[in-house]
Every structure is written in C-alpha cells, then in structure tokens.
Amino acid sequence: xxxxxxxxxxxxxxxxxxxxxxxxxxxxxxxxxxxxxxxxxxxxxxxxxxxxxxxxxxxxxxxxxxxxxxxxxxxxxxxxxxxxxxxxxxxxxxxxxxxxxxxxxxxxxxxxxxxxxxxxxxxxxxxxxxxxxxxxxxxxxxxxxxxxxxxxxxxxxxxxxxxxxxxxxxxxxxxxxxxxxxxxxxxxxxxxxxxxxxxxxxxxxxxxxxxxxxxxxxxxxxxxxxxxxxxxxxxxxxxxxxxxxxxxxxxxxxxxxxxxxxxxxxxxxxxxxxxxxxxxxxxxxxxxxxxxxxxxxxxxxxxxxxxxxxxxxxxxxxxxxxxxx
Numbered sequence: 243x244x245x246x247x248x249x250x251x252x253x254x255x256x257x258x259x260x261x262x263x264x265x266x267x268x269x270x271x272x273x274x275x276x277x278x279x280x281x282x283x284x285x286x287x288x289x290x291x292x293x294x295x296x297x298x299x300x301x302x303x304x305x306x307x308x309x310x311x312x313x314x315x316x317x318x319x320x321x322x323x324x325x326x327x328x329x330x331x332x333x334x335x336x337x338x339x340x341x342x343x344x345x346x347x348x349x350x351x352x353x354x355x356x357x358x359x360x361x362x363x364x365x366x367x368x369x370x371x372x373x374x375x376x377x378x379x380x381x382x383x384x385x386x387x388x389x390x391x392x393x394x395x396x397x398x399x400x401x402x403x404x405x406x407x408x409x410x411x412x413x414x415x416x417x418x419x420x421x422x423x424x425x426x427x428x429x430x431x432x433x434x435x436x437x438x439x440x441x442x443x444x445x446x447x448x449x450x451x452x453x454x455x456x457x458x459x460x461x462x463x464x465x466x467x468x469x470x471x472x473x474x475x476x477x478x479x480x481x482x483x484x485x486x487x488x489x490x491x492x493x494x495x496x497x498x499x500x501x502x503x504x505x506x507x508x509x510x511x512x513x514x515x516x517x518x519x520x521x522x523x524x525x526x527x528x529x530x531x532x533x534x535x536x537x538x539x540x541x542x543x544x545x546x547x548x549x550x551x552x553x554x555x556x557x558x559x560x561x562x563x564x565x566x567x
Contacts (some may be wrong), residue, residue: 252286337366416481434483435464
C-alpha cells in the first residue's frame with residue numbers, strides 16, 4: 243500500500259476522534275463539519291479494508307483494529323507535531339544550521355574578523371561559509387543563501403542588493419616614481435599592468451573607466467597575469483604595475499598611501515554585491531539575521547592590509563561586469 247496525503251489526512255482525523263471521543267468535538271478541533279469527519283473515517287476504513295470505529299447514535303468507539311492503529315501512529319503524530327512546531331519557530335528564532343555560498347574575497351576581507359561577534363549573538367546557530375567561485379544551484383547544493391559580487395543570475399532566485407562598490411585603478415608610489423603617473427585612462431596602455439584572470443573566458447578581465455555617461459574601454463594587455471588576489475596586490479604594492487580593484491577593502495591601503503588612486507575624477511564605475519536566496523516567502527530568521535549582519539558589517543569601514551606585510555590581509559581584483567554564474 244502506497245502512503246499518500248489522503249491516508250495521512252484520514253489518520254489525523256481518526257486520531258482527533260479517538261482523543262475527543264466524538265465526531266462533533268473532533269470536527270471542532272479540525273475546523274470540519276461532523277459529516278466531513280464521518281466521511282473521512284469512512285474513506286480511511288475503505289482504504290485500509292477494516293472497520294476502525296463502532297458507531298452508535300451517541301458515541302463512537304475504536305474497534306480493536308482502530309485502537310491498534312491509533313496506538314501505533316500516535317507517537318509519530320506527536321513527533322510530526324513537534325517537528326512542525328520547531329520549523330515554525332525557525333521563522334522567529336535564529337538557530338540551526340545556516341549554509342552560505344559566499345564570495346571568497348568578501349568572506350575573507352570583510353566578514354572574517356567580525357564572525358565571532360555574530361556567532362556570539364546567536365549561540366544556537368551553526369554557520370557554514372562555503373567559498374565558491376559561482377552561485378550554482380542553491381537548492382540542489384543545499385545552501386540557504388548566497389552572497390556574490392556581480393549582477394545576479396537570471397532565474398528564480400530572489401536578489402537583494404547589499405552594496406555598490408567603486409572600481410579603483412591603483413598603483414604604488416614606487417611604480418609612479420619609476421614610470422610616471424598616467425594623466426588619462428587612455429594612457430594606461432603605455433604602462434605595465436597587473437591583470438586578473440577570468441576563469442569563465444580563460445582571458446584577463448577587460449578594463450573600463452566611467453565618468454558620468456562617459457565610458458572608456460581599454461583592452462586587457464600586460465606581461466603579468468595572475469589568478470590569486472594576494473599575488474596581484476603584493477605585486478602591485480611592490481611596483482609591478484597598475485591594477486584595478488574594488489574600493490571595498492582598500493580603504494587602509496589608500497589612506498596609508500600603499501596604493502594611490504590614479505583617476506579619482508573617474509569615480510563612476512560600480513560593482514554590486516547581492517544576497518541571493520531561493521524564495522521571498524517565509525524567509526527563515528537565520529537567513530534574515532545573516533543578511534542583516536552583512537549589511538551592518540558593510541557600514542563599518544574594513545581595514546584589510548597588504549598581503550606582503552605581516553598581519554596584513556588581502557583585497558580583491560576587479561570582478562567581471564557580466565552577471566554571476
């Protein structure tokens with residue numbers, strides 16, 4: 243016999259009758275009519291092939307078969323009720339396991355130092371930050387939420403923008419002293435550049451510069467191509483060439499003049515950070531708490547430092563302008 247929803251519904255009605263002692267009281271508990279309760283019991287008896295209740299004009303009594311069925315399923319009914327109550331509580335209580343598909347740079351540079359405070363605030367929460375280069379399939383991969391740079395993928399995911407970060411073109415004082423400072427974005431073609439590898443195209447990311455409606459596109463060309471953030475920043479700070487990075491995470495590098503913003507008058511190229519989750523309906527409290535944590539963290543300037551000095555962390559290269567995958 244195949245289990246289905248109708249069988250489960252009938253057993254639920256049988257349990258209500260057994261516990262209340264009458265169709266009328268069972269109907270009130272289940273928000274049904276007494277005749278609806280009677281029909282449900284009849285359908286269950288027909289499906290099982292045995293009489294479950296002895297009916298009189300005044301009462302309904304479980305048969306031996308009905309009593310055995312009720313006693314067998316009652317512990318499971320209680321377990322289901324407890325499980326439903328626990329799931330319902332997840333809408334209001336931050337607890338359980340939270341799996342996050344997260345951009346490696348954002349996790350390492352922005353969130354990592356603040357995670358102890360977040361976990362301390364929610365002692366019943368277990369957090370899994372899984373570093374991925376793309377969004378993938380959140381549901382199939384068992385993720386509750388993703389935090390990714392770039393335009394969200396087309397599909398059914400709900401996207402909430404957390405940040406627009408500026409793209410900054412930078413070089414070290416040592417490089418500027420040795421090679422000069424470009425006066426215009428077009429001039430970077432005459433300079434050494436530290437390029438970053440795009441795994442989607444197997445080519446370097448192209449460069450763009452934005453000022454209002456003006457856009458200057460520069461083909462990616464250079465003798466140094468890297469796929470590691472630390473190597474790129476270490477080389478740039480050491481004077482290997484010009485690089486493009488996100489402003490988020492570079493505040494200290496720029497403030498301390500480890501890197502120099504070469505084109506502050508071209509400030510309008512932006513790159514978004516999104517939180518992505520499967521559905522807008524019934525968002526679990528743990529997901530909302532993590533999104534709020536990300537937003538709160540982004541309002542506090544981060545202080546990542548250069549990878550080639552002890553105790554200094556990394557920033558990130560420019561990310562692709564195409565949507566995340």
